[in-house]
Amino acid sequence: MDINSANLRALTTGYRANFQAGLGAVQPMWGRFATEVPSTTSEELYPWLNQIPGMRKWIGERQIKNVADSSYRLVNEDWEDTVSVGRNSILDDRYGLYRPLMGMLGDAAGRQPDELIFSLFKQGFTTNCFDGQFFFDTDHPVLDANGSFVSVSNVQAGTAEPWFLLDTRKALKPLIFQNRQAPVFAALDNPDDPNVFMKKEFIYGADSRNTGGFGFWQTAFGSKADLTPANFAAAFTAMTLLKADYGAPLSITPDVLLVGPSNRSKAEAIVKKQNLAGGESNLDYGRVELVVAPWLG
Structure with missing residues (x-):
């Protein structure tokens, strides 16, 4: 193929189609566990996370919940993946060999949110959520029926591979996927570009902007204890007993047991x-749906 602007534009159009095909073929898992929140700037604040709504009998004036004292914010991150095609490969009509590569580029861009979201589950043992405690922690502050703070746990300690019980049916799922920019395909395909002059290669890549964070800790229970029927039952019961401030039941019912491949056999034996x-x-047969995520180990 001759190296000229028209041919290069046509080549980029074809590569973009390969990229879009790879991107569209991805069947992501993250949407089951994270609520997507559109983002319009470099970061977003979530001042309402410190209050779970709950109806009460209206006596006297409305009781207005204070949602202004939370500083939980999520800063968008930039993501990229870049490949090159040698100028000689185009001159020698070998550019078709790179079509699968462009499809893989789209596949990788489509799977990035999964990698991001599922990494948060492990990070939840050491990363703060909206209340200033680790997402999986023994000391989440909750007001009891008398208005006094008590510590509530959503974690089991241990040294085993982690597993998680989740209630994914609430309006806000356990995690947040903050999406600023969906993946886009771009190219440096001008014959006069420095990369062509210096390295004899044309550059193609994808980039996106997003980040992830933690929603309501009450909808997730993390355990590093051995996955046994007793530990599963204890975690399940703990979630169903959770209460909102002032003692109202939250009606949490786990519907997913999330594990990595190393815990698959133990999980299957339980549910x-x-x-x-x-x-x-x-x-416990069929009590929850079993989901195995390869990113959890």
Whole structure:
């Protein structure tokens, strides 16, 4: 192929189509566990995360919840992936060999939100959420029925590979995916570009802007204890007993057990076997949906 502007524009159009095909073929998992929040600037504030709404009997004046004292903010991050095609490959009509690469570029761009969101589950043991505590913590402050602060836990300690119980059916899911810019395909494909002059290569890439964060800790329970029926039951019960400020039940019911591949067998034994080893019924069978995420180890 001759190196000229018309041919290069046509080549970029084809590569862009390959990129879009790869991007569109991705079936992401993150949407089950994170609420997407559109972003219009470099960062977003979430002042309302410190209050879970709840209806009350209207006696006297309205009780206005203070949502102005939370400083939880999420700053968007830039993401990129870049590949090159040698000038000689185009001159020698070998540019078609790079079409799968452009498709893989789209695939990688489409999977980036999954990598981001699922990494947050592990980070939740050491990263603060809106209340100033780790997302998975033993000391989340909650007001009891008398208006006094008590500490509430959504974590089990241990040294095993982590696993998680989640309530994904609330209006706000356990995590937040803050989306500033969807993946776009770009090219440095002018014959006069410095990269062509210096290195004899044309550059193609994708970039996006987004970040992730933590929603309501009450909708997630993280454990590093061994995944056993007893620990599963304790975590499940702890979530169902959670209360909002002043003692109103939150009606949390876990619907997903999220594990990595290393915990798959233990998880299947708990929630996918109808009968136990002795033949008796397994009361945890089908209690939650099992989801195995490769990013959790």
